[in-house]
Amino acid sequence: MFDCATNVFHLAGSLRWKREAAGQGGLLNGEDPSAFTTSDPLKTWIIQLGVILMITQLLGLILRRIRQPKVIAEVIGGILLGPTAFGRIPGFTTHIFPAVATPYLSLVANIGLCLFLFLVGMEIEWSVVQRNYKRAPFIALAGITLPFGLGAALSRPLYHHFISDSVKYTDFMLFTGVAYSITAFPVLCRILTELKLLDTHVGVTVLSAGVIDDIVGWVLLALSVALVNSGSGLTCLWILLVTIAWALVLFFVLRPIIYWLARRTGSIENGPTISFMTITILLMFGSAFFTDIIGVQSIFGAFLVGLIIPREGGLCIALTEKLEDMVQVIFLPLYFTLSGLNTNLGLLDDGITWGFTIAIISLSFSGKFSGCTLASRALGFRWREAATVGSFMSCKGLVELIVLNVGLSAGILTQKVFSMFVLEAVFLTFMTTPLVNTFYPPSMRVRLGQHAPQHDAASLQRSDSAHKGSVKSDDVAAPELSKFEESDERKSRFTVVLDRLEHLPGMMVLTQLIQPPPILAADHSPKKKAARRASSVSVDAFRLIELSDRTSAVMRSSNTDVLIHKDPLLNIFGTFGRLNRVSVSSSLAIVPFEDLPASVVEHAQQHGSQLIFVPWTPVQRSAESDTDSPSTSAENQPSNPFEALFRAAHSGSGQPSSTLHSNFVRGIFAQATTDVALFIDRQHPGEFGLPAFDGQHHIFLPFFGGPDDRLALSFVVQLCANPGVTATVVRVSKSAFDDLSRIDSVDKLKMAHLGPEEATVHTIAFPDTVYDAQTTQTRIQSETADNIAWTRYSSQQPPDSPLASALSRISFSDIRTPAPLQTVIEYANNLSETAAERRAQPIIIVGRSRRLATENHHSEITQLIEQYGGSGGEVKKTVGDVAAALMIARCKPDIVVLQMAKVG
Structure with a gap:
């Protein structure tokens, strides 16, 4: 028994000595970390993996700009790491890809090849x-x-x-x-x-x-x-x-x-x-x-x-x-690197x-x-x-x-x-x-279900020239007035863009607003029934999915006919349409991120849409904070410095998403040849205790002038044809005294608790809301169109007029003020305060651009930024001056920004 115990202790001691001996050495003892050992090949494998991934990812970023598949970057990266290029550097192959380590690299690569x-x-x-x-x-x-x-x-x-x-x-x-x-x-x-x-x-x-x-x-x-x-x-x-x-x-x-x-x-x-x-x-x-x-x-x-x-x-x-x-991140690059190590272009x-x-x-x-x-x-x-x-x-x-x-x-x-x-x-x-x-x-290109067009060289040249010249920045009188007359017609064909679940509420609100008026007992005459069928609303729900480098994304793109029936966003929106008696069709596209705006514009053209609805939820706000800013206020900052450090990544997670979506929105605005409505969701999804609205809506429209404002005015009149929608339209003009001193200290103290401005978009990839300088002739023509539109809608209509019912629900007023944007903000805040009394959901509708508009709001925007905090120089390029001011001031109602299609 004693000999047995001695042997057990001796064996345990030898195992312990072996374990300690194996753990000896290391970088601190002067050991070469790149030295390969058969007992511990992991170090060399990790070095190889790091070098391979860095080279292939860098080449992938470069080649992606010329629309080359990722496999090209991986193959070229493998060739560069082999004897063709890096292998000629003295000591590179010996330390990074030694011959004795190749079997281990090959084993992992072949496992990945089987999975691939x-x-x-x-x-x-x-x-x-x-x-x-x-x-x-x-x-x-x-x-x-x-x-x-x-x-x-x-x-x-x-x-x-x-x-x-x-x-x-x-x-x-x-x-x-x-x-x-x-x-x-x-x-x-x-x-x-x-x-x-x-x-x-x-x-x-x-x-x-x-x-x-x-x-x-x-x-x-x-x-x-x-x-x-x-x-x-x-x-x-x-x-x-x-x-x-x-x-x-x-x-x-x-x-x-x-x-x-x-x-x-x-x-x-x-x-x-x-x-x-x-x-x-x-x-x-x-x-x-x-x-x-x-x-x-x-x-x-x-x-x-x-x-x-x-x-x-x-x-x-x-x-x-x-x-x-x-497979794609680790195994395949390893396999291609093995191919590159065996490829020596120097032999040619x-x-x-x-x-x-x-x-x-x-x-x-x-x-x-x-x-x-x-x-x-x-x-x-x-x-x-x-x-x-x-x-x-x-x-x-x-x-x-x-x-x-x-x-x-x-x-x-x-x-x-x-x-x-x-x-x-x-x-x-x-x-x-x-x-x-x-x-x-x-x-x-001929899509499925289409007939092949006959193309010759002349027609292709005409098509290309027409495509390149379809959007112009200058507005001339005849096309502008003609477009205004067209926009006066009731819009009945809409494209609703869906790409994220949180965008559904806003698109549902807009879809509910565009419902046709309900059928009354007196409307059963054949003429009125025919007119109602002609003005019936049809909505095409366009589901966008970004195409990534993943194989599953490619598999989805070839199975869109199956996915379209299983997509949760399309199913939810389709059910909402049936409940609200709106004809909803569904479409789905899987395209790269840079092609998302062009896909929306192309889809709207193919389906003959008169208005594109685009959602935007700039920043997801927290339930305990009343700010839209991606950076929290001082009161809400965590006291623990380590908590602040580790929360930094999470707190800023909304900002990149908002920035990317803002780029997407600006791309649609820049390329669209159809009228566009951007719905900016200002609600707090996690809040409770919001007033019940009984399905009623009240719209506020500040009218400054210009083609986008005229489109907004015409759209408001159309929406008010629904008995559940009322509106307040204010024509705002700037008085001779450009003085903001009337904003007293009480107002400033009242709003001092508000945080800095919304997440902004730091990019110049798309044109902002400032268009080319207008000539005196086009400015006069635009102001004339403004006056015609304002007079037509604000004047008393005869009872038999088709606009009489809608205009009876709209309150028109005209105001001159030295601070137009501040006045609009006050109107918007009053609208929010009276929403509970009206039992109507408040919505603000504005035009997007300053194109041919009467006022220039640059100086007032600057003062609003100083007053409320933040930096609004970029966000207004996405939504326009008026909407930017409302976002800076934290106005709670949802905002709809309209842009009229540019005419060539």
């Missing part, structure tokens, strides 16, 4: 192929056979010049043909989505052909690997038969089981559960293991499992969201090598482009559309790089030939977007 091919399999939609079963197979077949033949023809001279005799020519020829015939389906989807071509005839056809091409390409790759790994033709046959048997087991045995499991666990309805995720990942790696041990690449097994995941209920999208960030150092490189690029492009273009033309596409299909199908991207890496690891390709093909893949992927924009400009 699993995501690619889930990204493939069989329904897309079914919708284009007549065209897609023919185009895909033409895009495979011709490039494969050209690749096989080129493989003969390549083999004799660069490949050793130890490699079978048939293996090399097969890999060359597969590399030529492959199309990068994931990159193809991203380019189609970014260029907004998924809802065009060309886009749907390319997507369908790309799916078929991708599947056939992976099958050919599996065949190539099987041929290389087999020692004889009989062994290759057995490998293929076992692979086919495994695919049949997956599709006909395991696919129903996976579907049953998804239903059983509720993953289809509520997203993938932990148990479903666990079983799916085990199945994916198990399939990868099986295909690897039978002689086919493991990535093929992972790809097959991705194909059998149920598509119902958006399960593939939800599953992709769980995995995509780690003689004329014959460059001659073959140019031949590889030329034949690869001409094979894909010619085959798919001619096939598309034979199927009835116009030449420009057919060339666009050929350009898309020439995209190589990461899929060819995977094929090339398989060939390199199998010893079929040398490093020089591998570098030549990598250069070809990068060049063709880079050229895809410019070629598509050249062959298929936006003016020629």
